[in-house]
Amino acid sequence: MTERKPLMAGNWKMNLNHFEAMKHVQELAFSLNDKDFDAVDVAVLVPFTDLRSVQTLVQGDKLRIRYGAQDVSEHASGAYTGDISAAMLGKLDCAYVVVGHSERRQYHGETDALVAAKALAALKHGITPIVCVGEHLDVRKSGEHVAHCVEQTRGSLAGLSADQVKASVIAYEPVWAIGTGEVATPEDAQEVCAAIRAELASLFDESVAAATKILYGGSVKGANAAELMAQADIDGALVGGASLDAADFTRIIRYRDAAVAAS
Template identity: 55%
Template sequence: MPAERKPLISGNWKMNLNHFEATATLDKLRYLLAKDDYEVVDVSVHPPFTDIRTVQTFLESEKVPIAIGAQNCHWEDKGAYTGEVAPPMLAKLNVAYVIVGHSERREIFGETDVEVGRKVKAVFTHGMTPILCCGETLEEREGEAHHGKITGQVHAGIEVLTAEQVATMVIAYEPIWAIGTGRTASADDAQEVCGWIRAKVADMKGADAAAAVRIQYGGSVKAANAAELMGQPDIDGALVGGAALDPDEFAKIVQFRLA
């Protein structure tokens, strides 16, 4: 990957770890990662909403250079949306990255491309960086419909943004059939789709935006396959699920260059 695109390794904790467990996890992780790791790789953790304040307090008090992330948000700043969390609420907690349009949000909770696009815009409005997720089901992959599916998701997520905004965001390719299944797209498969995504960004927002946008791969990423995935020219990091709950495994993923 080009030197200007610093890899971003993001740990998505999903609906796991209470705030006590979150502190214990981070406490171990901070001893496993060294200053050199943070100089070459950006790291973010995305705990459940109930943990974010605890995570913020721990990381800031211990001066750990891990960015705080959220797993989702609403697109409105406030209102009668019971159970939702607004972007400015996250910004007040120094959240840096917000995952938007994760496949579980789309597949289980019915989020549409339009709603995801609104969320991406709202995240930018409040000074945070969206991690826009896209990906296909096994049926779509086997039917060779994955390019069309991903193109539509990317288009809806970035069409209202400026080229300058797109250049600073993150897009995560996560084949749905590889999430939590133990199956991983081959490095060549992942690279092919990530290269396709970069080409679509170039078509929509220009070569400069395409060259700068960071594209993560997500889907059963682990220490054993991280180095091969990260070695691909269009893969600039990883959106890590289950392995992010194990500090030892997650640290090895962050340290993929040492493998």
């Protein structure tokens, strides 16, 4: 069976300027140790304006924290005012980029096809795309959430090869659970993550399904990370609000400690 090393990725969204970013990364680095990094991959997904400062800090201090961006252009270069290319992110040694976050889908009209094009652009430059999918509350209430997320996964990975999917991360984020304090139950999250994994097996094969990391996102905190991580198909978390608090993000990264304390 393939070992999938957990990934805890903090999506800062539009928070923290580059001074605040450096302070926050230093705080996080101070609270984590080698044992944490051996057990879990830790990443911060920061505003574009923070990237160079975070890179300098991480590389200068040889920190084991990885970093990345929250969006990328599907284009290689050219007259796309305000956009940032994957080549530019690659030059900053970004390890990850979020594509298709529900806030981009909602406020910027991003479609599955665009998300797939962005994922491909990232992969071309050796950057792992974190491809987000998830349903709105009305879809959940209609009982169509599994079919919806599977369909969105298929569309958002269109054109990626088996190896490219293995080199990607998928994040299931029910939109109704984002920033609301309304966390999906571990069983709800597992249901969709398992369906996404089954879809990878049917689109490609079992090796792709076994190798691809699937994260859960939506009101993850130190207090609920362990029960989510106990689910077979959840390989980590995409954390918004709680990642802005170094202490709570550390608790999420150390979810195993909470699991031990509860047993």
